[in-house]
Amino acid sequence: MSEVPLLEVRELSVTFETAGGPLPAVSGVSFTVGPNETLGIVGESGSGKTVLARSIMGLQPRARVTTTGSVRLNGSETVGASETELRRLWSTEVAMIFQDPMTALNPVMRVGKQIDETLRVRLGMSRPAAKARAIELLEMVGIPSPAQRYNAYPGQLSGGMRQRVVIAAALACTPKLLLADEPTTGLDVTIQAQILNLLDDLKDRLHMSVVLITHDLGVVATRTSHLAVMYAGRIVEFGATRDVFAHHRMPYTRALLESSPRVANPSHTRLAAIPGRPPNLLTLGEGCAFAPRCAYANDRCHVERPPLSAPDAAGHSFACWNPLSEESR
Amino acid sequence: MSESLNELGVLERPEASTPLGWLFWVCVGWLTLNVLAAIFANVLPLVDPLYQNYNVVNAGPSLHHLLGTDDLGRDIFSRIVFGSRVSIAVGVGAMLIGFGIGAPLGMLAAYRRGRFDTIVTTVMYVFLAFPAIVAVIAVLSFWTPRSLLKIILVIGLASVPLVYRVIRTATMAIATKDFVIAAKVQGATDRRILIKELLPNIAPIGVSFLLIGIATVVTLEGALAFLGLSVNPPTPSWGNMINESRTVMSQNPWLVLFPSLALCLFLLCLNFIGDRLRSHFDVTEVKL
Amino acid sequence: MLRYVVRRLVMLLGIVVVISIGSFYLIHLLPGDPAAVILGTGDTPANRAILYKQLGLDRPMVVQYFIWLRNILHGNFGISFISQTSVASTIRAALPIDLELIALSQILAFAAAIPLAMRSARKPDGIVDRILGAGSFTLLSIPPFIIIVLLVLVISIKLGISNTGPSSYVSFGTDWIVNLESLTLPAFTLAIGSFVLYYRVLRSDLIATLQEEFITVARSKGISRRRIMWRHAFRPSSVALLGSAGVNIGGLLASGFVVEYLLAIPGLGYTLIAAINASDYLLVQGIVLVVSVGVVVINFLFDFVINIVDPRISRE
Numbered sequence: 001m002s003e004v005p006l007l008e009v010r011e012l013s014v015t016f017e018t019a020g021g022p023l024p025a026v027s028g029v030s031f032t033v034g035p036n037e038t039l040g041i042v043g044e045s046g047s048g049k050t051v052l053a054r055s056i057m058g059l060q061p062r063a064r065v066t067t068t069g070s071v072r073l074n075g076s077e078t079v080g081a082s083e084t085e086l087r088r089l090w091s092t093e094v095a096m097i098f099q100d101p102m103t104a105l106n107p108v109m110r111v112g113k114q115i116d117e118t119l120r121v122r123l124g125m126s127r128p129a130a131k132a133r134a135i136e137l138l139e140m141v142g143i144p145s146p147a148q149r150y151n152a153y154p155g156q157l158s159g160g161m162r163q164r165v166v167i168a169a170a171l172a173c174t175p176k177l178l179l180a181d182e183p184t185t186g187l188d189v190t191i192q193a194q195i196l197n198l199l200d201d202l203k204d205r206l207h208m209s210v211v212l213i214t215h216d217l218g219v220v221a222t223r224t225s226h227l228a229v230m231y232a233g234r235i236v237e238f239g240a241t242r243d244v245f246a247h248h249r250m251p252y253t254r255a256l257l258e259s260s261p262r263v264a265n266p267s268h269t270r271l272a273a274i275p276g277r278p279p280n281l282l283t284l285g286e287g288c289a290f291a292p293r294c295a296y297a298n299d300r301c302h303v304e305r306p307p308l309s310a311p312d313a314a315g316h317s318f319a320c321w322n323p324l325s326e327e328s329r
Numbered sequence: 330m331s332e333s334l335n336e337l338g339v340l341e342r343p344e345a346s347t348p349l350g351w352l353f354w355v356c357v358g359w360l361t362l363n364v365l366a367a368i369f370a371n372v373l374p375l376v377d378p379l380y381q382n383y384n385v386v387n388a389g390p391s392l393h394h395l396l397g398t399d400d401l402g403r404d405i406f407s408r409i410v411f412g413s414r415v416s417i418a419v420g421v422g423a424m425l426i427g428f429g430i431g432a433p434l435g436m437l438a439a440y441r442r443g444r445f446d447t448i449v450t451t452v453m454y455v456f457l458a459f460p461a462i463v464a465v466i467a468v469l470s471f472w473t474p475r476s477l478l479k480i481i482l483v484i485g486l487a488s489v490p491l492v493y494r495v496i497r498t499a500t501m502a503i504a505t506k507d508f509v510i511a512a513k514v515q516g517a518t519d520r521r522i523l524i525k526e527l528l529p530n531i532a533p534i535g536v537s538f539l540l541i542g543i544a545t546v547v548t549l550e551g552a553l554a555f556l557g558l559s560v561n562p563p564t565p566s567w568g569n570m571i572n573e574s575r576t577v578m579s580q581n582p583w584l585v586l587f588p589s590l591a592l593c594l595f596l597l598c599l600n601f602i603g604d605r606l607r608s609h610f611d612v613t614e615v616k617l
Numbered sequence: 618m619l620r621y622v623v624r625r626l627v628m629l630l631g632i633v634v635v636i637s638i639g640s641f642y643l644i645h646l647l648p649g650d651p652a653a654v655i656l657g658t659g660d661t662p663a664n665r666a667i668l669y670k671q672l673g674l675d676r677p678m679v680v681q682y683f684i685w686l687r688n689i690l691h692g693n694f695g696i697s698f699i700s701q702t703s704v705a706s707t708i709r710a711a712l713p714i715d716l717e718l719i720a721l722s723q724i725l726a727f728a729a730a731i732p733l734a735m736r737s738a739r740k741p742d743g744i745v746d747r748i749l750g751a752g753s754f755t756l757l758s759i760p761p762f763i764i765i766v767l768l769v770l771v772i773s774i775k776l777g778i779s780n781t782g783p784s785s786y787v788s789f790g791t792d793w794i795v796n797l798e799s800l801t802l803p804a805f806t807l808a809i810g811s812f813v814l815y816y817r818v819l820r821s822d823l824i825a826t827l828q829e830e831f832i833t834v835a836r837s838k839g840i841s842r843r844r845i846m847w848r849h850a851f852r853p854s855s856v857a858l859l860g861s862a863g864v865n866i867g868g869l870l871a872s873g874f875v876v877e878y879l880l881a882i883p884g885l886g887y888t889l890i891a892a893i894n895a896s897d898y899l900l901v902q903g904i905v906l907v908v909s910v911g912v913v914v915i916n917f918l919f920d921f922v923i924n925i926v927d928p929r930i931s932r933e
Contacts, residue, residue: 057837059833059836059837083836083842086839087839087840087841088839089839090836090837090838090839091837091838091839092839095837095838096834096837098830098833098834100830103829103830103831104830104831104834105831105834106831106835106849106853107831107853107927107929108852108853108926108927108928108929109848109849109852117838117840117848118838118839118840121838121839121840121841121844122838122839153928153929155928155929166834169834169838170838172838455631455632455635456635458628458632458913458916459632459635459636459639459909459913460867460870460908460909460912460913461867462867462868462870462871463867463870463871463905463908463909463912464639464905464909466871466874466889466905467639467640467643467901467902467905468643468646470893470901471643471644471646471647471898471901472646473647473648474648544758548760549871551760551762551763552760552761552762552871552872552874552875555762555875555878555879556874556875556878556890556893557890557893557894558893568762571762571763571766572762575766575769575879578766578769578770578774579770579774582770585766585767585770589763589766589767592760592763593758593759593760593763596758596759596760597755597758599758600754600757600758601754604754
C-alpha cells in the first residue's frame with residue numbers, strides 16, 4: 001500500500017443499542033485503500049459488511065448507534081461529521097452502490113432525473129447540460145438507446161438495467177472512491193458477471209478506488225488487489241488477494257473457500273458447508289468468535305480472542321491462535 | 330437501520346402492544362356514565378326537559394339549575410341528558426344495522442371468495458362511490474314524516490358498504506393465515522371456521538371501527554339536526570340544542586357551550602377508545 | 618394506462634346511472650300522491666297537467682324514468698311550482714359558491730397539512746410530532762357545526778369583526794374583498810376537518826417512505842434534506858393523500874351545507890335546506906342529482922391524478 005491512502009479506517013467500531021443489549025456490529029476494524037486500488041471485503045451475511053460500508057459513508061443512522069474510531073476519506077474525517085459536512089464528500093469524493101436495485105431507485109421519478117439531479121445539485125450544472133451528461137452516463141454504463149431510457153420509470157426496466165442506472169447515478173460526479181455493497185446479489189447469475197465487468201472497466205477508465213463488498217469469494221478473486229475477510233464484525237484475515245487465496249492462515253477463510261464452487265475442481269465435488277451457525281453478536285464471549293465452529297479450536301481459542309497479527313513482508317495478517325500451516329492447508 | 334439490523338439477524342422486536350393507559354379508562358368511564366344516564370333518564374331526579382319556567386330564563390349555572398336554563402326557562406342539564414338519548418340511539422342503532430348486515434356479508438365474501446364475493450363487492454363498491462351523506466339527506470327530506478326509527482334505518486343502511494369493506498379487508502388478511510388453512514385441512518366446517526377462527530381475530534378491528542363509526546354517526550345526526558332533518562323540536566337532541574341556541578348566543582353563550590362540550594367529549598372518548606384499541610391490538614390501519 | 622382509464626370510465630358511467638335511478642325514485646318516497654305534494658299550494662288543474670306531462674306520472678314507472686332522464690339530459694330539471702323558477706337556473710346560480718368555498722378550504726387544508734406532516738415525519742414521536750398528533754386528534758372530535766358556531770360567537774359577535782357573521786355574503790363579482798372576508802370563517806371551518814385527515818394520512822405515509830432505501834440513496838448523493846423531502850419523499854407518499862382528498866369531498870359538501878345554512882350563504886346547501894323547508898321537491902331532487910354526480914366525477918378525477926403521480930398503479 002503505497003502513496004497517501006485515499007481511505008483510512010482506524011479502529012472503527014459500530015455498536016447498536018437493541019432491546020437485547022449492545023450489539024457490536026463492527027469491532028475494531030482498520031484498513032487503508034490507496035488510489036486506484038480495489039479492496040474486497042468478504043464475509044457471510046451478518047458479518048457486519050453492510051454496516052461497515054454505511055459507516056464509512058457516514059450514512060448509518062445516529063439514533064441508538066455508537067460509532068467510535070476514525071474514518072478518513074481523502075483526509076476528511078467522517079466519524080462524527082455532520083450531514084452538512086458529509087454532503088460535501090458524497091458524490092464527489094465517495095459514492096456508494098446499494099445492494100438491491102429494486103429498492104435503490106425512486107419508483108415515481110424518471111431514471112434520467114435521478115442521475116441529473118446529482119449533477120445539478122452537486123456540480124451546479126444547468127438543466128440541459130445535466131441532461132446531456134446523464135444520457136452520456138447511461139450510455140457509459142451500457143444502456144441501449146439511452147435518450148429514450150432517460151424518460152423511463154424504474155418499473156419499466158429490468159433488474160440489470162436498474163443496477164446500471166444506480167451505477168451511473170453513483171458515478172455521475174466521478175467520485176474518487178466507490179463503495180459497492182453486494183452490487184450483484186439481487187441480480188440473475190448471467191447479469192452478475194456483466195455488472196462486475198462493467199465496474200472493473202469503469203474503475204480503470206475513471207481512475208477510481210473501489211471497495212467491493214460481497215459474500216461471494218468468486219467475485220473478488222480476480223477483481224481485487226487486496227482482500228479482507230470479516231467474521232462477526234471483525235477482520236480476521238487481510239492481505240493481497242492472491243496471497244490470501246494461496247496462503248490463507250485463518251481456518252474461517254479456508255471454510256469460506258471450500259464452501260464456494262471452483263472451476264478447477266472436478267465436477268460433482270461436494271461443497272463443504274461451514275458447520276454451525278454465524279454467532280449471535282449479542283452473546284459473544286471472550287474467545288474467538290469462530291471457535292465454536294472451528295475444527296482446530298483449543299481451550300485458548302474459547303477464552304482469549306486472537307488479535308490481528310502484524311502484517312508479514314507481503315502485508316498479510318490474520319487473527320488466529322492456530323493458523324494453518326502449508327501442510328495442513 | 331432496521332435493514333442493517335436485519336442483516337445481522339437481530340430483528341428489532343415489534344414494540345410490545347401499546348398499553349391502554351389510564352386515559353383510556355377515564356374515557357370508558359365517561360362513556361359508561363353517558364350511556365347509563367341516557368338509559369335511566371326517566372328515573373333520575375331530573376327536571377322535565379320540556380318544562381318551561383319563565384321565572385328563570387337564560388340563567389347561568391347555579392345549584393338549582395346545574396348548567397343554567399335556556400331562553401324558555403328549560404333546564405339545560407336535564408335537556409343534555411335527555412338529548413343524549415337521541416344521539417346515542419341514532420349512533421348505536423345505525424351501527425347495529427350497518428354491522429348486522431355489512432359484517433356477516435364482508436366475512437362471508439372474504440372467506441368464500443369466488444362469484445359471491447365478486448358480485449357483492451361490485452354492488453358495494455357502486456354504493457360506496459355514491460356520496461352516502463348526500464343520499465341520507467335526500468332520502469330523509471323526501472321520506473316524511475320523519476321519525477327516530479327512519480333516521481336510524483337510513484343512516485344504518487347507508488353505512489353498510491363502508492362496514493362491508495372494512496370487515497372484508499380485515500377478514501381477507503386473516504383468512505389466508507396458516508391457522509385458518511390448517512383448520513380447513515383438518516375438516517372443520519365453514520361455520521366453525523367463521524365463528525371460532527375468523528371472528529375472534531376480526532373482533533378487535535371491528536370493535537374499533539364500530540366505535541369510530543358511532544362517533545361519525547353522532548356527528549352526522551348533529552348536522553342533520555342543524556338542517557332540520559333530525560327529530561323535531563321540542564324533543565331535545567344535542568344537535569338541535571346547539572342549533573336553537575344560536576339565536577340567543579350573544580346573550581347566553583352557556584347555551585351553546587354546554588351541549589357542544591357534551592357532544593365533543595362524547596366524540597373524543599369514542600375516537601380515543603377506538604384509536605387505542607386499534608393500536609393495542611396492533612391491527613394495521615385499514616385505509617378508508 | 619388507457620385501458621385503466623377506459624375501465625374507470627365504464628364504472629363511472631354505471632355509478633351515474635345508479636345515481637340517476639336513485640334520484641328519480643326519491644319522488645316516489647313522498648307519502649300519498651306525489652303530484653299533490655310537489656305542487657303544494659300551486660295545485661291547480663293547469664299546473665297538474667303540466668307536471669303530469671313533465672314527469673309522465675300517469676305512465677308506468679319505467680317509462681317515467683326514461684321521460685325524466687331525457688329531460689335531465691337536455692338540461693331540463695323542471696320548473697319549481699313553489700318559486701316559479703327553473704330548477705336548472707337556480708342550481709347554476711348556487712353551484713359556483715360551493716366550488717369557491719371548497720377550493721378555498723382545500724387550499725388552506727393542504728397549505729397547513731403538507732408542511733406540518735413533513736415536520737412531524739422528520740422526527741416521529743418527537744415533541745413537535747406529539748403536540749401535532751394530540752392537537753389533530755382533538756380537532757377530529759369537534760364537529761364542523763360546533764366550530765362554525767363558536768367561531769361566529771367569538772369573531773363576529775364578541776370581537777365584532779365585520780363581514781364575517783351570518784348574511785354578510787356578497788358575490789365575488791360585486792366586491793371580491795368582502796366576498797373573501799365573508800367566506801373566511803366557513804372556509805376555515807371546512808379546512809379544519811380536511812386538515813386533520815390530510816395531516817394524519819400524509820404523516821404516516823411520509824414516515825414509511827423516509828425509511829425506504831431510495832431515500833438513503835438520495836442522501837448518499839449529497840442532496841439536501843429539504844430537497845429529499847419534497848422531490849423524493851413527497852410524491853410517492855401522496856397517493857393515499859390524494860385518495861382521501863377525493864373521498865373527503867363528499868363529506869365536505871355535507872359540512873358545507875350546514876355552514877352555508879348557518880351563515881346564509883346562498884350556495885347549494887342553503888338552497889337545499891330552503892327547498893326542503895318549502896317542500897320544493899323538484900329543486901331538492903335536482904340538487905341531489907347534481908351534487909351526487911359532481912362528487913362521483915371529482916372522485917374519478919382524483920383517481921386519474923393519482924395515476925399520473927404514481928405510474929406504478931395503472932401498471933398493476
